[in-house]
Amino acid sequence: MGRDLAGNGRSVNLINLSGNHVRGRNYSVQSRGRFRRNDNSSDEDSDFDSEGESVQPFANENSKFGRNVRKLGSSASLGKYDVKIIKRRVPLNSLDEESDFAQQVESIRYELSKKNAAGNEGGEDRELEETILSGKRFDGCGISPLTVKALTSAGYIQMTRVQEAALSVCLEGKDALIKAKTGTGKTAAFVLPAIEAVVKAKTSNTNQRVSPILVLILCPTRELASQIAAETNVLLKYHDGIGLQTLVGGTRFKEDQKRLESNPCQIIVATPGRLLDHIENKSGLSVRLMGLKMLILDEAGHLLDLGFRKDIEKIVDCLPRQRQSLLFTATIPKEVRRISQLVLKKDHAFVDTVGLGCVETHDKVKQSSLVEPHELHFQIVHQLLMEHISQSPDYKVIVFCTTGMVTSLLFHVLREMKMNVKEMHSRKPQLYRTRISEEFKVSKRLILVTSDVSARGMNYPDVSLVIQVGIPSDRDQYIHRLGRTGREGKEGQGILLLAPWEEYFLDELKDLPVEKFPTLRLDPGTKLKIEDSLAKIDGSVKEAAFHAWLGYYNSIREIGRDKTTLVEQANQFCQSIGLQKPPSLFRKTALKMGLRDIPGIRIRK
Numbered sequence: 001m002g003r004d005l006a007g008n009g010r011s012v013n014l015i016n017l018s019g020n021h022v023r024g025r026n027y028s029v030q031s032r033g034r035f036r037r038n039d040n041s042s043d044e045d046s047d048f049d050s051e052g053e054s055v056q057p058f059a060n061e062n063s064k065f066g067r068n069v070r071k072l073g074s075s076a077s078l079g080k081y082d083v084k085i086i087k088r089r090v091p092l093n094s095l096d097e098e099s100d101f102a103q104q105v106e107s108i109r110y111e112l113s114k115k116n117a118a119g120n121e122g123g124e125d126r127e128l129e130e131t132i133l134s135g136k137r138f139d140g141c142g143i144s145p146l147t148v149k150a151l152t153s154a155g156y157i158q159m160t161r162v163q164e165a166a167l168s169v170c171l172e173g174k175d176a177l178i179k180a181k182t183g184t185g186k187t188a189a190f191v192l193p194a195i196e197a198v199v200k201a202k203t204s205n206t207n208q209r210v211s212p213i214l215v216l217i218l219c220p221t222r223e224l225a226s227q228i229a230a231e232t233n234v235l236l237k238y239h240d241g242i243g244l245q246t247l248v249g250g251t252r253f254k255e256d257q258k259r260l261e262s263n264p265c266q267i268i269v270a271t272p273g274r275l276l277d278h279i280e281n282k283s284g285l286s287v288r289l290m291g292l293k294m295l296i297l298d299e300a301g302h303l304l305d306l307g308f309r310k311d312i313e314k315i316v317d318c319l320p321r322q323r324q325s326l327l328f329t330a331t332i333p334k335e336v337r338r339i340s341q342l343v344l345k346k347d348h349a350f351v352d353t354v355g356l357g358c359v360e361t362h363d364k365v366k367q368s369s370l371v372e373p374h375e376l377h378f379q380i381v382h383q384l385l386m387e388h389i390s391q392s393p394d395y396k397v398i399v400f401c402t403t404g405m406v407t408s409l410l411f412h413v414l415r416e417m418k419m420n421v422k423e424m425h426s427r428k429p430q431l432y433r434t435r436i437s438e439e440f441k442v443s444k445r446l447i448l449v450t451s452d453v454s455a456r457g458m459n460y461p462d463v464s465l466v467i468q469v470g471i472p473s474d475r476d477q478y479i480h481r482l483g484r485t486g487r488e489g490k491e492g493q494g495i496l497l498l499a500p501w502e503e504y505f506l507d508e509l510k511d512l513p514v515e516k517f518p519t520l521r522l523d524p525g526t527k528l529k530i531e532d533s534l535a536k537i538d539g540s541v542k543e544a545a546f547h548a549w550l551g552y553y554n555s556i557r558e559i560g561r562d563k564t565t566l567v568e569q570a571n572q573f574c575q576s577i578g579l580q581k582p583p584s585l586f587r588k589t590a591l592k593m594g595l596r597d598i599p600g601i602r603i604r605k
């Protein structure tokens with residue numbers, strides 16, 4: 001295990017990648033891990049982790065929490081919740097240990113916790129735990145009646161907890177960092193204030209020569225952008241004249257431009273790479289962005305994970321300073337704090353609907369781990385799937401793999417075994433990805449084998465089981481992947497399958513309710529079927545999986561620093577996927593990975 005800099009049991013690794021510039025000062029980012037990005041694709045299968053930061057409690061403050069809050073000295077009451085209002089100082093220099101830039105940023109923290117009713121022996125608590133809904137209705141929260149009408153026809157009557165909390169702060173015009181568990185309705189929590197911002201701006205200013213973009217929503221992946229756009233359009237149903245456009249990689253740039261010019265567009269949902277292309281292309285978008293009222297970042301931390309920092313800095317430079325900015329996330333890794341400094345005002349609100357010290361995963365999702373050698377993994381995945389299918393006739397399963405190429409290999413194996421399976425990763429063309437994503441949304445009795453492109457934000461309803469094969473890039477990624485099941489307060493199941501040498505990762509999850517999976521009795525017949533399937537799969541698929549596997553694990557510090565063990569494990573993985581000998585590496589690649597002279601590595605002649 002590496003040094004625990006974040007103080008939360010996570011081990012981090014330092015590679016200084018870049019020297020960036022924040023508000024006129026030198027600022028260096030320390031990060032670890034593989035760092036790749038397609039130019040406009042925005043969501044390359046990627047893993048990335050970085051340096052830690054400590055946030056120190058500063059003092060309680062008597063502060064206002066929007067119109068719904070009754071002040072209670074240093075805490076307040078919001079519906080069923082107690083709200084602690086804490087002013088914090090975040091020392092910027094702890095983000096950046098190499099810089100002498102020592103400035104303290106203050107942020108106000110709104111911490112929601114359930115009211116501890118006297119005499120309640122857990123009954124009401126349990127009830128609250130089981131629902132993500134708050135007691136408040138949309139028709140009483142002061143938003144536009146046309147939006148309420150759309151919410152009602154979409155079946156949204158009561159707000160979820162995060163929506164109740166976020167609306168109060170956002171409608172006041174405050175910048176905010178908002179944390180809520182996966183699948184609890186964060187999308188509507190930012191779409192509603194976004195629509196309000198447009199409605200307000202439209203009524204106050206109708207005579208502008210260039211029609212301004214009023215709201216910009218940035219998110220890390222193309223699928224997530226389409227999902228946010230779809231949900232926004234549902235809530236815009238009765239708002240004539242308010243238009244939304246999506247700007248993501250993998251589509252025709254010229255077509256984007258045409259749509260922007262000819263269709264109403266007050267709201268843009270974009271991935272950062274493609275948006276920046278438009279801004280730099282001098283297509284007139286930067287002028288329209290000067291009228292921006294609200295900037296929203298969904299899955300804020302992941303935007304930095306994927307290396308979008310520079311793009312976001314450039315985008316933020318093009319936006320007016322007088323705007324409201326909102327950051328939404330299910331976890332608060334260091335990247336989120338970094339991005340909040342880039343985007344939010346110093347006195348922003350921090351709305352935490354999870355609560356300090358509370359488990360970030362859902363009680364209704366049963367979590368377990370299974371540690372078995374590589375050569376059994378395909379067999380185990382197959383058996384887990386078969387058992388789940390027999391118990392859940394309407395099964396819907398997501399299997400996460402470490403990389404896109406390993407995803408592709410597992411997909412081929414399962415397809416050969418006649419499982420009802422689809423694959424999703426960044427090597428697939430955009431049209432295919434969109435089609436599979438739409439299909440999986442509405443399907444039952446289907447298995448999606450995927451890389452991390454589906455890990456965050458994707459709302460596939462009623463996923464009954466999430467299997468994670470191999471260590472996730474970090475603890476947050478484990479939580480986000482797991483969060484694809486048990487959404488909207490429903491039940492779910494998550495299984496993490498590790499090889500014995502990966503078992504150390506369980507330490508990072510020790511505060512989560514992860515149980516040991518009961519011993520599996522493997523069917524010997526399956527072994528033969530797997531071997532049979534592997535034999536039918538093209539060698540190039542297996543070779544690509546091996547190379548990707550090696551690259552992924554080499555990028556994880558705890559593993560990558562012991563190259564000899566890594567190569568030994570890689571060679572075992574190689575045998576487990578039916579390759580006689582490990583595929584060779586280009587000399588340059590081996591050198592870059594620090595593997596050139598490691599026994600067991602073959603160099604391409």
Ligand SMILES: Nc1ncnc2c1ncn2[C@@H]1O[C@H](COP(=O)(O)OP(=O)(O)OP(=O)(O)O)[C@@H](O)[C@H]1O
Pocket residue numbers: 155156157158159160163180181182183184185186187188329330456457458459461483487488
């Ligand atoms: N007020 C509401 N009433 C009923 N259902 C709702 C409400 N708000 C959201 N939902 C539903 O809850 C589901 C999860 O919402 P959403 O995708 O916004 O979650 P999220 O918190 O953004 O998750 P993630 O952290 O994974 O991105 C969606 O199916 C959405 O339609």
